[in-house]
Amino acid sequence: MAFHMTINGRRVDANAGETVLATARRHGIPIPTLCHHEAVEPFGSCRLCMVEVTKAAWKGWKGLMTACLYPSAPDLIIETDSPRVRQVRKTVLDLLLARCPDADVIRKLASEYGVEQTSFVPREHPDKCILCGLCVRVCETAATAAISTVQRGHHREVGTPWGGPPPDCIGCLACAHVCPTGHIQYSEAGGVRKIWEREFKLVRCKETGKTLPITEEQAAFLAKRQGMDPSYFTMSEEAQRTRTATTLGKIARWDKLGLVQEEVKS
């Protein structure tokens, strides 16, 4: 079911069930986000996507809502870049800069809003975690919920059961890839992947012995959860392609080859 709303003075169509963020992005209207990712449910923790929302029926009252969660509705009037919105984004980025002064993505975004240096007191011993929650949420959705946030308030952090290496982690690296600041580190050497103080063996191609980009635990997890035969996870992409190409080649009519070469030469 489609209807219309106004974003930055522009009349746009929207669909039932869409959020303001989805509608805006579909129309190419930019709204900055940090804690948003299509793979997981919106969270509303970074507050960067705040937009001004009003309706004719609200008689001039304007609310500030997070676009990632606010449902698109008929006759909404949205402003994505008003002075009030910019002020909130500026302060949020200023605060994040105090928390994570070395996070490049924060520095860059803050600079866009006129904040080169934080006006607050920087955190002692800062790291790059902005507590967007993406790692935890993606692990819950795409993997095993091996990590979670622990403690509350400014003690809040992404943690593991009893602070040790998470036993349920399958080494899929989804957390590292969705992390906006690169806070989550991992390494790979000699067919071993290391992350969250755990070591994982990468699957080796049964034909060539080369490593695959997934771990043994990941293969077992995917086979089980996605209901697929484990044999899907035993060969490298290259080996699969070569094998398939060879088979396809057998179907082709190579007797026609000579004719082609004649044509090309002439």
Added chain:
Amino acid sequence: MTAVATPGTSTSTRGKWKVRLIVQPQYCIGCRACEMACAFTHGTGGQPGASRCVTVTTGKDQYVPMFCLQCDHAACVQVCPVGAITRDETTQQVHVNNDKCVLCMACTVACPFGNMHYDPLRALIHKCDLCTGYGEDPRCAMFCPTKCLTVERW
């Protein structure tokens, strides 16, 4: 004569047509013009991207261009743990939503034909999209000198 048929979607220039790529490996001379055409079509700012098509040498003077077969019951669709890969039944094309993708690499392993690729430079999963959204027909066929690759509209 036909080896493999891959269905595809229509773009504005294709109008209401859907497309299929037909491959006849016996005509492939291994020139890799298809790879170049694909790379440049999917590139930005005049720079080539990563090719979705990979031409495999299977023997002396024997080459097979390989790209996504848009499978009916695609392994990649099934394996994706976040549902970033879907199949459009109207166009019969398999689509990767890069915004949803978390780069777990499951699809690159699960594809039984090795046609799902990871571009480390751009940190992107990609595969043949029949040049959907790039206007005109699949470029590889347009540049193939021997008509090994041809487009069929349906």
Added chain:
Amino acid sequence: METVRYESAEGFARHVNDLRRSAFASQRRVLVCCGTGCLAGGAQQVAIEMDKQLSALPAAKRTELNLVMKKTGCHGFCEKGPLVVLMPEGTFYKGVKPKDVADIVHRTIANGEVLEHLLYVEPKTGERVARYGDIDFYAKQMRVAMRNIGHIDPASIDDYLLRGGYASMVKALTTMSPEDVLVEIEKAKLRGRGGGGFDAGRKWRSAKKAMGDRRYVICNGDEGDPGAFMDRSIMEGDPHGVIEGMIIGAYAVGSHDGFIYVRQEYPLAVEHLRKAIDDARGRGLLGKNILGTGFDFDIEIARGGGAFVCGESSALMRSVEGKVGEPRAKYVHATEKGLFDQPTVLNNVETWVNVPRIIEKGADWFTSLGTDRSKGTKAFALTGKVKNTGLVEVEMGTTLREIIWGPGGGMIDDGPKGKFKAVQTGGPSGGCVPESLLDLPCDFDSLTEVGSMMGSGGMIVMDHSTCMVDVARYFLSFLTDESCGKCVPCREGLLQMYGIVSRICEGQGKLEDLEQIESLSQTIVVGSLCALGKSGPNPVLSTLKYFRDEYLAHIQDKRCPAGVCKALITYKVNHDACDGCGACLRSCVSQAISGTIRKGETFQIDEMKCDRCGACATVCKRAAIAAA
């Protein structure tokens, strides 16, 4: 009491009538308050001793007296506890110790003699007051939500029945349709008592209309505001009142499952609620096919884990679901998707306990109380520098002055520093109200308009020995501790604000700090995800609005006018008064005082070593040391 089960409204009415005519009802009662406050004061020992003494009386005397001891819930006058009240006379004894019990039994109960030394003294007149009903603290209250507390044994369902308990529920379930009940609550304009003040009828109506397989009703017993204990008192002292309210509400909206969420720190409330639920179930007032009406409803108790943020409705629901107590954006209301994604009605303890009264006496009675937009009464936890600290329930619209100098009895300290300075209302979400606004009515809207709020009813009275900057610092410390940490403005913003205000208290404030507080507050207020963050800046903003000069003194003069902020106090020896006795020198643990004995003019306090403990000022017999 034999186990009775009511299969119908008639069965219920018959049993209550029998109860009324029974010996049980005609007994005299000695009520020993066993609310948490009095228990902390030793009420358990008083009750044990009372029981012992009464049992030791000869059988004939006991029959003659026809008296039973009841351990009741919190009377609300906690500071004067342990409390013992004799009914029906109403003789009121305060500060009762176990050693007083023998006298109470033999002289008051047996002989009708009033023990003067145990009577409450009215602070204004200095007179002793014998009767419960004559004490200003109680006389000036209008107890609706707290009507039963202190009069009944919360563990006795029969006590509750004798006070008219469950009659409203029977009336609703057997003579009214769910729509009738809902309309009555809508007409009564009952607004939530937990702090939000949202119209309960409107909330119930939207939950009723919403789509869902199951509907839930929840009682929010988290009561996290420091200094607030109204809900504790109600849950401990009148658990059936809450249950009855919830049954009526569930009937109105079509819910069959209820939860009472009690904070971890209220074990007595949990105990009393559990007993009440068991008893109600046993009697057929809760559970399947209540009174044969076909209406099913049952209640489960859920306990908090010790987090203020779980008082926030969406966080509370996450907590009941077994998840981490974090709020969520409420663009989709809980009445549509709440607990387990189903339509949910969440109301505060005090709101629920008003419901049976409204059904019994009608919406018109309720709307005759209070102001235009705030109907009924409100329970306040009056604490701080007042003579009578405790729970005060008054009609909405009663002014702050009337409350503080009425039941409150006025300021506790008659000295120069004891003059009224401010009253903090609404807990950490509220603000400070100065003397100039004391005639503001206490209702939902008047206090909000001046930068505070009524909130759940916390009311902390402050005099000139209170530093308002320190008050702001205290609330920020509380909020930064209790923030869930999910959103940036609250987690990082309040933390930075706490840092700024702390530095001001430590004498390191700059004038620019005030600007930064104001601008940061704006973002926190509009940008935070939930009310904890949104209202977090209120204490700072309201103290800044009404006591800006105090902030300026801290910043510009490096001085704390109230003499609270240690870093800004300097202890100095007044050489005219000092006789060189050296008591101060001996008392100083920091060895900051030097001087020659008997040579007063030589005594000095080293500011660098002094840690402002104030011991020297306390021990000086010549009042020669004072804080400046």
